[in-house]
Amino acid sequence: ETGVTQSPTHLIKTRGQQVTLRCSSQSGHNTVSWYQQALGQGPQFIFQYYREEENGRGNFPPRFSGLQFPNYSSELNVNALELDDSALYLCASSRGLTGSDTEAFFGQGTRLTVV
């Protein structure tokens, strides 16, 4: 157990709809990152939040947006869902910015299916 919890665990949405995924980070962690993992691929970085500010973004369109709250929990919002958005969405928290010599703790993920 990493202490990072994501909800829901599974979700089915229709193309064109909007979805919100949630993540509670581990106690004491102020950085949250979101990743998308398609079947058979490694996780792909979406964006990172550090102390409630977006700190970096991967190659994802603006319909992917996020928030980080004062308690360091986070949301990932995806608008206008497309079939290719079907994937495992992973949240990772860390004490400090990931990418340096800092361990990232991942949640179990949310499996999103778009039909």
Added chain:
Amino acid sequence: LAKTTQPISMDSYEGQEVNITCSHNNIATNDYITWYQQFPSQGPRFIIQGYKTKVTNEVASLFIPADRKSSTLSLPRVSLSDTAVYYCLHSGAGSYQLTFGKGTKLSVIP
């Protein structure tokens, strides 16, 4: 982006030592090398991290040669529960993202 190259898959019998080598020719001076393990339908889990020479913890060892252009994850006496995908990454301070490749799928056979 920090690109790494690993074998796509490996098979091993229970009880054997497994070595997975990763190439990272464009590693920067400040980058650390990190390995993650991922089971199906779960998030990746940190295994080990190092900068140079050798690092050992309770689950694995990490060998990094002097030029740091490759690294080898060593898993001693694997069991069936070590069947997973193993990812090699490198990143440094100022880099806000972890860049995952496709990883190495390790299958442990009874």
